[in-house]
Amino acid sequence: MNASQPSPLELRLSAYVDAQTGDGDWHDVEELLVNDPQVRALHDALRHGSEIGRRAFDDMLKEPVPLDLVRSIKNAPLPRRAVRLPQAPRSGFSLKPSGVRTFIACLSLFVLGGAIGYMLGSRPAAPQGRVAIAAPAQAARDWLDDIIAQYRLYARQTNHLTEIPAERAADILEWLTTNTGISFRIPDLQGSGLVFQGARMFSAGGTPAGQLFYRRIDGDADGDVIAITFTKTRPAGNRSLEEIRNETGIVTWVTPLATYMVVGPSSAADLDDIAAKAAGLI
Structure with a gap:
């Protein structure tokens, strides 16, 4: 080559x-x-x-x-000027x-x-x-793109979805709290048809971010992966937002200590409901 x-x-x-x-x-x-x-x-x-x-x-x-x-x-x-050119009619605009x-x-x-x-x-x-x-x-490209890329990278995985499985909840809490500086609880979202699978940690815009993965177990979207992500990075204007990027939906809410977001397929119509429930449990 x-x-x-x-x-x-x-x-x-x-x-x-x-x-x-x-x-x-x-x-x-x-x-x-x-x-x-x-x-x-x-x-x-x-x-x-x-x-x-x-x-x-x-x-x-x-x-x-x-x-x-x-x-x-x-x-x-x-x-x-080497050559004196004939003068054009004068106007209000000059290129000189x-x-x-x-x-x-x-x-x-x-x-x-x-x-x-x-x-x-x-x-x-x-x-x-x-x-x-x-x-x-x-x-x-911004830190939200990093979060969406991380979600899309692992959402289709079955055997390698998480770094620490759901059975080691205590390890997840200690690991992510220590490295992100954010205290949290693992929300129980079974009422929304979501079962906790485990967690990962990654960098979004140069700042550590924790990610909790859930898998949908009922309805037409059975098997879809939904993620709850949290980081200390603040969105523009320090305000909540809802948007779709690269076929991925994201619902963000901001607290005095952290920024949280629910990430899932853009076809999922209940991301805002999941975010509302998670905000009261995390």
Whole structure:
């Protein structure tokens, strides 16, 4: 393979990290992440590189432009015209650049060029035999996307749905409370046709999050997985919300100490009812 070109797998994972994967390929990539440790390691490396690049770019843009450069750009003489062109009829609008316009244009080109050069120059070299890929930006991705991706990754699993099974409820309480800093109870939702299966912990937007899994045991949606997730990250405006992303529904409520959410298939019409019951039990 040409070392200058990324492999098809790396391109698929880059699109997945950037939340630009089609519905069909999205399911295939998630299956690979569940079943192949090497794919998971490559996914984590791409995502980590993307976060580092974004932070470096943001930090660079905060640096002040040197005063000497600003003065030299502002005081630079305009180029002389080699040929005097016939004058067009005068109007209220002029394309002749002013000193201010010239300064703004030059300064913009400097910042853009400096950003590109900085990112290319600071990127570590790829190990021998490996492919170096520019990690995609994640400006459109947020911590709720991480929660939904985690849910979708495991909701279709049967033997590997949870890290700690429901039978070890005391271990779940101690483990998640210690690592998330959130005290909670495991809600009994059998009245809603949901049986507790166990729990997982993961990172959402760089903050630890706990996830309790339930499986539906009655009705037309028998077998569907519903998750209750909690984290200390606050949503925009510090307010509750209901929305659908990537065929996944999410109902969020906020307390002074944590943010909680019920996550499930977008076809589930009772997510808000489950959230109301869980809020009073957790």
